[in-house]
Amino acid sequence: MEEKQPKKVLSEQERLELAAQLDKDLDAFISSLEKKRYTEGWPEDRWEEEMAKHPFFMQKSPEPGEELSPLMEGLQQLKYDPQENTEQELADTYKEDGKFYMQHRKFRMAVLSYTEALRYKVGDAAYKAILYNNRSAANYMLKNYRTSLQDAQKALELNPDYDKARWRAAQCASALDRFELCVKLCDTILQRDPTNTAAVEMRKACLAKKATQQRDSRKEARQEREKQERWDRLVTELKKRMVKFEERKALDDERFLRPRLAPLEDFMVSCDENGVLSWPVVFCYPEFQTTDFQQQLLETTTMQDVLEQLFEEPLECDKAGLYRAKKVNVYYENRILGLAYLVDKSKTIREIVAERTFVAFQGTLTFYILVKGSKQEESFITQTRIPLKIEY
Structure with a gap:
């Protein structure tokens, strides 16, 4: 029988030398291998971007129109493929998508998802009512109150006991100022739950808004009536005086009687309860190329009185002091005839x-x-x- 040789025990220094030699041999072996570029994975300069597109690592859903990775496209096709899913499964999928988008405040996407789910004629009335109510909630968050109300009412048609849909309909009716509908819905809610304080407050607020609106409507109607009466009285007096205007339809529409000059534009000719007219008037000084304005000049005033008022203080531009009531003449132009006419200062306007x-x-x-x-x-x-060539 062969005798075993005793195992040599290495010292600490020998172990370190052996480890260093093995490392050196390994480095030499790796260096001798053929160098090939790594092409199977993501580029070093874009690996974070590529990872974000991977379905397993992405932290947000793709935006509409955004290019999808092949893997993502494949998963979507598998998820929404009618060949791989029943109509009920597809409706459930879109319903869950809508819930996901609602949680992340993507309300437009939620509306689209619930709309897709409703395309499939599956589920009972209660199931469809949920879809309509959920879409109503998404539209409400988008402030599409009219559309939201329609969906909430559809949900109630399918499920008359759907309290969430009834409350949503009441909220929409309030936002649309449909007071009677809002009060009716709140009354139904309170019949089913007399302790619903939100419905009590909404009903109270709705009735207050309705009263305010009715008051404002009456006030607006009264103001419109008074405005029409003033206009009719003005037209009557202008016709009585046979006042002529360059504008052919001046008495058909008050827009033709509104002054265009800035200092006068808020002071249209008016008629008081006694039938006296007040006119907006422009006084031009051709010598100085400047003007004065009278916004509401009573027609009972004589031209002499007007001049006395105008020249109570000297004109800044009249250095010679020539502009005084007794030293000036007043003219008006007839642009249709192309003539100027001297005014008798003793006459009233x-x-x-x-x-x-x-x-x-x-x-x-x-x-x-x-x-x-x-x-x-x-x-x-x-x-x-x-x-001017104007035909009357």
Whole structure:
């Protein structure tokens, strides 16, 4: 029998030297292998992006229109393939999708999912009622109150005992100011649950809003009636005075009587309860190319009185102090005839407007003030005016 040789015991130094030699041999072996580029996995510079697209690692659902990875497309086809799923399974799948989107506040996607689920004619009335109610909830969050109300009412048709759908319908009716419907729904809710404080508060708020709306409607109707009465009275007085306007349909629509100049645009000719007119008036100073405005000049005022008021304080541009009531003449233009006419300052505004040659423009009276006997007056009188071609 062969005798066993005793096993040699290595010292600590020898062990370290042997380990170093083995590491060196392994490195030499790896270096001698053929080097090949790794092409099977994700690129180093885009591995995080690619991982995010992987169905097992993605943290959010793909957005509509976003390109899907082949694996994701395959899983979706398997999930929604009518060849692999029954109609009930597909309806359930879309129903769960809708729930998922609702939880993540993707309300538009939830609406689409519940709509897809409703396309399948499966499930009993209670099942369909849930789908309609869920879609109603999604539309409500999108503030599509009319559509939400329709879905909630459809859910109630399918399941008259569906309290969630009834409450959603009441919320929509309130948002749409359909007060009678809202009160009716709240009454039904309270018949079934008299302790429902939310329904009590909504019913109370709805009745208050209804009362306010009715009050506002009556006020609006009264204001509209009064506005029409003022307009009719104004038209009557203008016709009585035979006032002429450049605009052919000036008395058919108040828009033609509204002044266009900024200082006067809020002061249309008006008629008080005694039948007295107040006119917006422009006073032009051709010498200085500037203007004065009277927003509500009573027709009972004489032109002399108007001038006295205008020149109570000297015009800033009148350095010579020539513009005084007794030193000026006043004219108006008839643009249809292309002529200027001197105003009798002793006449009232009503008498001047009643003259056969006076024509108002854009609901405004326009007068020109010049110093008597001045070159500016002579130039104003003799200037060439091209008549407007207007047919009455």
